[in-house]
Amino acid sequence: MKPPPFEYCAPRSLKDAVELLAADPSAMVLAGGQSLIPALNMRFAAPSRLIDIQHVEGLKGVVIEGGNIIVRAMTRHRELELNDEVFRANPLIRETMAHVAHVPIRNRGTVVGSLCHADAAAEMPSILLVTDGSVVTESPRGRREIPAADFFQFHMTTSREPDEIVVEAHFPVLPQGAGWAFEEFTRRHGDYAIAAVAAIVTRAGATDVVSLSACGVASRPIRLTVCEQIFAAQGFTDASFKAAGEAAKEYVTAPDDIHATNDYRRDLLASLVVRAVEKALTRSR
């Protein structure tokens, strides 16, 4: 349980960090380290160099601007969770954050780091996806914005190029009066999700909008588009809840594992979709 040797550097400017990463294809970026250091301790990863970005100027803090909560790369989970302005702008974030590991991990781990690690069962990627958020990267080729739908490719794989540093995540502010819910099932507090569902319900009379995402059930976080369409077409009736639950089952591609069988996850996801939409609905205005 000791990491392999590596070169270490702690640049002060983003320009230096970008240059260092571009110069060494087997270097990795270190932010909070709460996913990367376990991977190193278990020797799943062996980078030639770690580029510690904690001292890079301009990568700390959160701002709410232009309808987005802009989370910079060194923002720790706990900082975002306890931020009252963020809670008012998008309460789904705080509700979800309570499921991300434990407080001591959230004190050190960063939100952007978790998005880049992109575990298929991790909670925050599914929030970026359900809110139609995005990440912003910096590389020698300049800045680039990647929508969440394109960013998460596979378990622990994103569309970030090797020379790109993700400098921001943009979580859209929820529409006025929108209801929200995050429902997760794990065997132990703080574990990765066996299955979890994020829901946002925006009431607009004849055109209610339901956004749904899930994690833990496929090779990456997914949008439950068919379920969203069922609610959009049929409204919120016993029949539409039942149909959406059944439709959700088809999204489960995770094979049987030590935690759950495929069948179990299918039933679980159906229940979580119903539970999440019901809760989001009661919170909507």
Added chain:
Amino acid sequence: MSRAKIRTKLPTKSADPTVDIELTVNGERVSAEVSTRMLLSDFLRHELGLTGTHVGCEHGVCGACTVLINGVAGRSCLTFAAQAAGCEVRTIESVANKDGTLHPLQEAFRDCHGLQCGYCTPGMIMNILSSFNSSAPLDLSDEGIRDIISGNLCRCTGYQNIIAAVRQAAKAMSLG
């Protein structure tokens, strides 16, 4: 049959890349040249001799190695010593009073039998102290306390007595 040679002299210096760090540990300035891959837990224990910080799983699950980094609980096994440069680190050795009398939280653990073997206790104490100092509201219901200590595993107590200790300490410290 060839036999491996017994090495009589160990290398005096590691071939690892190193980094110079300066940090504050329990109020004292410390500077050292450390291997880039040295974990903060190993730095505290092996380099500084602060063996009160225990090492359980070394991948962030058990919580035994929890220390305060700039006032908030963090896993010292998931932090490189190099990352702690410039930080203020506090370990279990700094918790009791200078005259050797116990901190109210330690006192409560003793009163309530919140420990048996004691392996998890330093991590528990540092994590709970961090919650006591946090700006987040302190929930002293059973569920709230279970949430606070959910990141620390204890194989002895069954947790009930730790929950009682947290509540007693919070009361003694006029918290919540």
